[in-house]
Amino acid sequence: MSLVVNQLQCSRGDIALFEGLSFKLIPGQLMWLEGRNGSGKTTLLRTLCGLFLYDKGRIEWQGESTVSNMDTYRQNLLYLGHQNALKHDLNPVENLQTLSRLAGKSVSEEQTDEALQLFGLAGYEETPVRKLSQGQQRRVALSRLLLSDALLWILDEPFVALDVVAVELLQSILVKHVEQGGMVILTTHQALPIAEDKMLRLCLDRYV
Amino acid sequence: MSLVVNQLQCSRGDIALFEGLSFKLIPGQLMWLEGRNGSGKTTLLRTLCGLFLYDKGRIEWQGESTVSNMDTYRQNLLYLGHQNALKHDLNPVENLQTLSRLAGKSVSEEQTDEALQLFGLAGYEETPVRKLSQGQQRRVALSRLLLSDALLWILDEPFVALDVVAVELLQSILVKHVEQGGMVILTTHQALPIAEDKMLRLCLDRYV
Amino acid sequence: MFDSFRALVKRDLLLAMRRRSDVFTVLLFFIIVVSIFPLGISFEKAILQKIAPGVVWVAALLASTLALERIFANDYADGTLEQILLTAQPLSILVFAKIFAHWLLTGLPLVLIAPLAGLQYHLSATTIGTMMVMLLIGTPILSMIGAIGAALTLGLRGGGILISLLVLPLYIPVLVYGSGAIEASMQGDVSLQPYYLLLLAFLLLALVFAPWATAASLRISVE
Amino acid sequence: MFDSFRALVKRDLLLAMRRRSDVFTVLLFFIIVVSIFPLGISFEKAILQKIAPGVVWVAALLASTLALERIFANDYADGTLEQILLTAQPLSILVFAKIFAHWLLTGLPLVLIAPLAGLQYHLSATTIGTMMVMLLIGTPILSMIGAIGAALTLGLRGGGILISLLVLPLYIPVLVYGSGAIEASMQGDVSLQPYYLLLLAFLLLALVFAPWATAASLRISVE
Amino acid sequence: MAINWFKYSSPSSFYPLAGKIIPVFMTLAILLIMGGLYWGFFETPDVLSDQKQYYKIIYVHVASAWMAMWLYVVMVAWAVLGLIFNTRMSYMMASATAVTGAIMTALSLWTGAFWGQTSWGTWWDWDPRMTTQLILLFLYIGYIALQSAIEETRRSDRASAVLALVGLAIVPVIYYSINCPDPNECASLHQESSLKRVEPNILIAMLVVTAGFWMYCFAVILMRVRNIILQRESHTNWVERLEAFR
Ligand code: HEM
Numbered sequence A, B: 001m002s003l004v005v006n007q008l009q010c011s012r013g014d015i016a017l018f019e020g021l022s023f024k025l026i027p028g029q030l031m032w033l034e035g036r037n038g039s040g041k042t043t044l045l046r047t048l049c050g051l052f053l054y055d056k057g058r059i060e061w062q063g064e065s066t067v068s069n070m071d072t073y074r075q076n077l078l079y080l081g082h083q084n085a086l087k088h089d090l091n092p093v094e095n096l097q098t099l100s101r102l103a104g105k106s107v108s109e110e111q112t113d114e115a116l117q118l119f120g121l122a123g124y125e126e127t128p129v130r131k132l133s134q135g136q137q138r139r140v141a142l143s144r145l146l147l148s149d150a151l152l153w154i155l156d157e158p159f160v161a162l163d164v165v166a167v168e169l170l171q172s173i174l175v176k177h178v179e180q181g182g183m184v185i186l187t188t189h190q191a192l193p194i195a196e197d198k199m200l201r202l203c204l205d206r207y208v
Numbered sequence C, D: 001m002f003d004s005f006r007a008l009v010k011r012d013l014l015l016a017m018r019r020r021s022d023v024f025t026v027l028l029f030f031i032i033v034v035s036i037f038p039l040g041i042s043f044e045k046a047i048l049q050k051i052a053p054g055v056v057w058v059a060a061l062l063a064s065t066l067a068l069e070r071i072f073a074n075d076y077a078d079g080t081l082e083q084i085l086l087t088a089q090p091l092s093i094l095v096f097a098k099i100f101a102h103w104l105l106t107g108l109p110l111v112l113i114a115p116l117a118g119l120q121y122h123l124s125a126t127t128i129g130t131m132m133v134m135l136l137i138g139t140p141i142l143s144m145i146g147a148i149g150a151a152l153t154l155g156l157r158g159g160g161i162l163i164s165l166l167v168l169p170l171y172i173p174v175l176v177y178g179s180g181a182i183e184a185s186m187q188g189d190v191s192l193q194p195y196y197l198l199l200l201a202f203l204l205l206a207l208v209f210a211p212w213a214t215a216a217s218l219r220i221s222v223e
Numbered sequence E: 001m002a003i004n005w006f007k008y009s010s011p012s013s014f015y016p017l018a019g020k021i022i023p024v025f026m027t028l029a030i031l032l033i034m035g036g037l038y039w040g041f042f043e044t045p046d047v048l049s050d051q052k053q054y055y056k057i058i059y060v061h062v063a064s065a066w067m068a069m070w071l072y073v074v075m076v077a078w079a080v081l082g083l084i085f086n087t088r089m090s091y092m093m094a095s096a097t098a099v100t101g102a103i104m105t106a107l108s109l110w111t112g113a114f115w116g117q118t119s120w121g122t123w124w125d126w127d128p129r130m131t132t133q134l135i136l137l138f139l140y141i142g143y144i145a146l147q148s149a150i151e152e153t154r155r156s157d158r159a160s161a162v163l164a165l166v167g168l169a170i171v172p173v174i175y176y177s178i179n180c181p182d183p184n185e186c187a188s189l190h191q192e193s194s195l196k197r198v199e200p201n202i203l204i205a206m207l208v209v210t211a212g213f214w215m216y217c218f219a220v221i222l223m224r225v226r227n228i229i230l231q232r233e234s235h236t237n238w239v240e241r242l243e244a245f246r
């Protein structure tokens, strides 16, 4: 149950963004991916999900290459990119339900309501997402974390657009997930107040 | 040369977001607009620009209603919203030049190069914006601040996607503009290390 | 697997219910295109009957390609497509779900509205019948082929018109046999069976290959 | 004022140069639509000549509406349109710049490629000449009226097809006189002057009102 | 006595007023239509030139065809009023009128097609009058489609008003172009109406039914407006009080 990355190299156009990148992430660990703008964080996260093809190296899940056991890997993965993956015409509940169903798990309306309420969206269950503010949309997307039982969360700048209350809430959710034996990989330019022993830090600027 | 807002009321759908909002901003002041997610910050900023229609109240620039002297008001205004207003197929230089020309001012290539360099984008002058990372795109958009001679800057979450270096740079640019007699209105969920006497704080949560 | 197929179809139908106008726009586009041709050509009955099969089929091709622009575009723009690609289900099944929902919403209505076009062009009842059957077999083929084009042009500027470009030439067999059958049925003494069989074979081919090709194209486009 | 007019036109042309394919797609769409009709209808010379005016014009209408979808959509999606609305220049001038650039990139090429369509349909040299002149007067009208539709439907789902719905009925006069003139020139003994004058009057009307109506629609849509 | 028109431009005072007027219009509509149809069916010859009784469709057909055209003008007028005075009621009236107008247009096409089948043996012919009617239907539908494609009421009201205005500017051109596709032969735009040749009894019945249709349309438009008001103002106090009443 661990994610092992070995001598990974990715390039955009003709330029290698990073090379020889290796790390190992075990359950109960959170990895904070750092780096200046344009250092390749988004590219790395998408590569780990299998959305972007890497040039060299190897990514292993439970000791097997993710290319060969893609299906089990995907069942354990939750990726939340820069985009929210919400349908603007559906309301939060419908959005969350379809996304869960797609991931192969069906959730009840009580569960979604509970998740939305925790994220301060009580009263917005029936509002089309289009009518929510930036931060509210982000909150809906993040509610997925509470509904999924994926082990590995990959989050690209999850704190963007959130206000102070929501940032704290998300941090506590991350900590809880990690304490329960989950794994998290995230990028953010804000400070992350999480105990150093639980946290792996990886700075991409060093791999150029 | 001041922006006076008097008893402003805006609504989305049928619900009033805020009412009875009044403030006065004079040259040399920065206003930090606070509020939780969904409190109406973006709506207020767009209303101030004249992109969204308010229900009641009055917005004055230099003592006259902005509705009647829209043209002078717009000449003094620079708005940078959540979107970057960049053409993905053009390179940063072309983008900045067209945007300036549209605002009625033509800038030379040296000026744009200088602005881009300050924002750490030297070497990317000829790259189509499409090929830049999130943060790099945001930096290009922010370079407009250095090329414009607008008095009033209205910025919606300008720090989003920026790394630590860029955040500091932007803060120093804002301080400089304010010290030179400019005016800034911005929203951000991050802390703003600017002297309290130069800063007006307005929290929308109180006007519901 | 079947569960996520159902979830996707259901979601797309739900979305369409929310924006019912979407379904009608495709229909109306078809009707308007069919109706403006006589204004540009002639109102004579003989000429109208002569051009009817071609006009109806070209209008159907255009309506279907234009509607196709949206089949993946929205999912791509808001990031849902990435999530679909990341599920553990076989992608071609999910893609098939999307195509199926799309046909229900755009192809089927065309079949049902076609008699109106037939009346405008003075076609007889049997000819209209043939036309509907041919459209019923032909429009799913259009959706299948079109989906590949839509997947390939995903997120490119000028999507709509670019798809038409890729896809219209591929539609030609459907056009030729579809309108051929209608013309044949007007003459009355020709057997229509070969037309049906050819189009059915073509449909089968599309059913087997299109979801798979679309899935592959999507993976390429999203990277 | 004239400066920002030039800046906008220049930018749009530059963008088109970067994505040259865009210009060609509209052209090719026109050519493909014109070329698939004979496949669906007939290859007889008499019939082809009879349907040529109508087919060419309907293809031009469709190409122009479809291309129009993009006239403001990209600027809207990436926030540039807001910036255009916020300049101190009169909006209708800037809108006119955008329409003008759009016509240069999509309308004018149609005029230039039209002879090819004429050859496909066995039209004589004089008829082709008439066709080109009519397209030269007619396509700007299409761009003007279409721009209003594009501004009104900005950012709506199903934009492209919705625009066609709003705009195609309004294009009818151009279609009727445009194809009427071509037919008349085939007969040879009819004066074409009334056709030219009518379309020119219509163009003038569009030039005066369309930029203004488009500007108003944009302000409504962006809010 | 001066009537305060602006008082009735607010939904809350218009709603009860409309409620009171509707029964009046409805009664008038029923009386006029019944009377006209009775006159038309029993006081006129069974056979008109070579047509059988089917020609009696004319009463519904002509009345609805006329309504279709007039209601378009009414709709544009409301929309323009809305753009000028920015009154919510005008927009609501415009969108209610559009639906009724579209239905009238469809009705005239439907009855016309039916008539055509019985007298010419064809459902449709591209006669200019029929063609313009079809295009009118497209214009109505475009208006309604735009309105229903936009969610926010403020934008959908104003955008569709602009569309109606543009439509009004172009409609005469469309009519002209369809009625006279060849400008060389259209020195005079005079189109002869067959009304003069019709028997007086038929004409009377036709006019009475048309008057009835006017009343009916008024009534239906007002009903529709009341529905729109309830939908749009569902959050306000006065609507809540109204609901409590029920
Ligand atoms: C779908 C088919 C039809 C449509 C859309 C249609 C449309 C119209 C319209 C718009 C009018 C009012 C025009 C005016 O008053 O200037 C009208 C009137 C009339 N129509 Fe039709 N029509 C159709 C079929 C027919 C048929 C088949 C007949 C009879 C054989 C017919 C006979 C008349 C007559 C007698 C009037 C009386 C008013 C007048 O002539 O001015 N129509 N129709």
Ligand SMILES: Nc1ncnc2c1ncn2[C@@H]1O[C@H](COP(=O)(O)OP(=O)(O)OP(=O)(O)O)[C@@H](O)[C@H]1O
Pocket (backbone or CB within 6 Å): A130, A131, A132, A133, A134, A135, A136, A161, A163, B012, B013, B017, B035, B036, B037, B038, B039, B040, B041, B042, B043, B044
């Ligand atoms: N298009 C819309 N239609 C209807 N309501 C909207 C729309 N956009 C936003 N709202 C509502 O208006 C309120 C204010 O939105 P706004 O975007 O101004 O908030 P904000 O303060 O900028 O929030 P954030 O910090 O999340 O960006 C929200 O409650 C939202 O639900």
Ligand SMILES: Nc1ncnc2c1ncn2[C@@H]1O[C@H](COP(=O)(O)OP(=O)(O)OP(=O)(O)O)[C@@H](O)[C@H]1O
Pocket (backbone or CB within 6 Å): A012, A013, A017, A035, A036, A037, A038, A039, A040, A041, A042, A043, A044, B130, B131, B132, B133, B134, B135, B136, B161, B163
């Ligand atoms: N579509 C693309 N084509 C070519 N190059 C790209 C593309 N997208 C990004 N790049 C380049 O790849 C590099 C890494 O981009 P990436 O988006 O991974 O950075 P990032 O670390 O996420 O930055 P940020 O903090 O700004 O989000 C950048 O230098 C950028 O210029």
Ligand SMILES: [Mg+2]
Pocket (backbone or CB within 6 Å): A041, A042, A043, B133, B134, B135
């Ligand atoms: Mg990134």
Ligand SMILES: [Mg+2]
Pocket (backbone or CB within 6 Å): A133, A134, A135, B041, B042, B043
């Ligand atoms: Mg905001």
